[in-house]
Amino acid sequence: MSFENIIGQETAKKILQGFLKRKIFNRTFLFYGPQGIGKFTTALVFSQGINCLNLNDNNPCFNCRACLLIGNLKHPDLLVIDGSINANIKIEDSFKVHDFARTLPLEGKFKIVIIRDAHHFTTEAANNLLKILEDLPEYLTVILISSHPHLLLSTILSRAVKVQFFSLSQEQIELFLLGNYEITEGRAHLLSGLSLGSLGKAIDYISGDSFINMRKSVIDYLYFLKNNRLVDAFTNLGIQDKDSREESLKKLEILSLLVRDLLMYSAGYSHLMINIDLERDIKEICEGLDFEVIQECLSFIVSSIKSTTDYNVNPTLFWDKITIKIKDYIYA
Template sequence: MDTNSPHYTVLARRFRPQTFDEVIGQQHVARALQNAIRHERVAHAYLFTGARGVGKTSMARILAKALNCPNVNDAVPCNNCDICQAISVGNDVDVLEIDGASNRGIDDIRQLRANVNVKSMRSRYKVYIIDEVHMLTTDAFNALLKTLEEPPPGVKFVFCTTEPEKLLDTILSRCQRFDFASIETQNIVERLAEIATAEGYEVAPEALELVARRAGGSMRDSQSLFDQVLAFAEDTITADDIHQLLGTATDDRLVALVDALVSRDRPSLVQLFDAALASGVQLTELTDQLLRYLRDLMLTATGAETTSLMSVSENHRDTLRRQAEDWGLPTIIAALQILTEARSQMNRVNYGRVLGELALIRISLLEDLRSIDAMLHAIQTKDERTDSIPSPRRIKSQDTAERPASANSAPTPPPVTEKKKLETEQKPEIPHQTAPPSRPKVKIKKGCEPELLTQLIETSDVRFQSHLRTASLAIFEPNGLELAFDTSYDFSRRFCEKNLDEIQRLACRLTGQSVAVRIAAPAESTSPQPKAPVAESRPRRSMEDVENIPFVRDLLSVFNAKVLQVQTLKAAEVASIPDLNSGAAAEVSGLSEPDGEESQDLPE
């Protein structure tokens, strides 16, 4: 068809599905609607949800034709009568297509309610198709509720939306909902091949696959993009034409870039990246392609061999498998996170190329995270085995405590050579066995409270150790431990009460038996506290008397100051004054009354 003709229509409209069978990828919806028409179980309202360009509005039109076509046969409209043709172009008087974004107010819904009672002009049903219905306001939805629940017998509603979560629950409960799935890439390729043949173009299969992958599961997007490709290229269309039009990189260039990342060849990586941008590849498109490539690598590393590829053709499946094995899943995930972060920032800055180069360099600096994970696991396993072996220092302390000491002679430290020899002789030999010996169990008996508390602190988690060190341990029968805290460590007591179950599990594991652990109640003073004696009032000392005190006189001369006010302090406040030397203390004591009153006159 001549694209320069004034009557030219885009591919998405000319090749729009006209029957249920022509809607690609939505067989489950087509089957349900056809069976409902055959058995006359058509609902009064339907809700079609799904991504853009997957056939929601087309399915709504086909449903309207199947309901109103006079020549319908087994729920299949004829598409030749005036009613079918008018519905196909959206001009039928009984099938009203409403844009929810433009008619979203309550006044528009009031007009709809007023017209809904008017009978159809020439068809069996009056069908309202409301596209982008989620754009209606809350008031408009509420105004539609009653009409939607009990419409006139000859009225059907079809709602189409890409965001069903924005609809009210009261609307959803009054509709039969059908979710439209994204269309598979292979189905889009087959449909584009049919369109190319009908238009008289020869298109390479690789080019069709590129267009289908770019559409992202939307048939309308693929047709719009393919229409642009047909206008750009000659009679024969290749994959290079698609890359040149879209500003994307070829599969071989993507493979070479990722090979440089896997081998950590930074000079080649930077050169390949610069050459791609110099050849006309758009930065954002290249970044998106690399993101999809890393996604394919991640799924390949997990063993999902049957998952369709989003970045390259199936011919590169073996290359992806090799790169995934060389790189490893942990490294691929880290690279994907770095590139995702860079891509999210590119739209907000004008130095996107720097961000892209930075992300690629950071990815090339990643080590083999698989080996790091293995090393950490080995270190953790080694620590667990070492923790179950008695410490040489502990064995030495126990042996020293058991050795009887002479009552007349004081213990003297052995010479350095003998000490080293003693530690060497007492160092335990770790037997070569698969299961190392476990820590000896501590028995609960009177007199072993300090040792039991020490073992409890050493084997506990770090967050418990500082709190347990402030406690004292007591044993009660049978097999019970009681932790007591001083009143100044009330925070530690409350922390241990909150985590009492963990402390009890630790005590059971330490002793090898069932142990009951409790926290002693905080000590409360039962004896009445003596009231402080009330100081007798006495006349305030004058400033002249205070200035004549030698200590005060020295202070005034050193700091070039003067006495402005005289204030009475209690004895406890005088005792708490820091850095008082003996001379100052003597002067302060000189201010006290002979009878030992608790208040003195001091300069402020």
């Protein structure tokens, strides 16, 4: 993986290569933008660039000891904190950063801290991290990664060099899938559309059939709801309190894509549908439903998804609300 292999993100790459060229690393960076578009990969390549023993034209060599160890997350001067685990970065994690930052690099030129999903800091942990950022040791680089930067403390935001990452185009994702996986053009087109600009999602969809099964259960859920069979809808969906946050949120996102397609179909734009292989189901569910009803459902679902991420609420809780709301809209 090199800067060249990272798809899109030309502006971000230029900015970071500029820092490599000028050898300015004693900074806090914020890589922000939607999920699954290469922020973490870019952070690793940038870290390799900082410590590479044979930097060439502002590109790391990917062959030296530093590049290899960083690529495998094994470099002693690299610390990765992953906020996506349990959607939480606790005070203990910020202590880890303090411990790490206290000593000089062991073998690299710089020590680097990468914090994924940095918006998941508890306030206490964020304030503790701030102490390091306010007085960044001269051998330390901090890279914060976030898809929801507005949730970070303003005092942290104001200290960071902001590097924006953008959603990829459907074409970029489609080409990547065709070039890297055994996949038909039709499926690449479908999955790249469903991924809404996130390569990470497209790759997630491709591996195994769990996505297709999940989508099937959400389609059945909609059929049951339309027929006012609430219990069946729930049972079929298989959402339980013990479900992982991630799985529950995935199903919510699938629901929003399907309802979005219902809206497209109902407005006469079936050619703009994303779930192009499900036109028959979409048509059937649409029958007898008003455009306004679908629109209201969609905006409720979208705002629910936003709340789960903004307020770190368990998405499972939203399924009850959404189900009742959709039922109310349909049978108003």
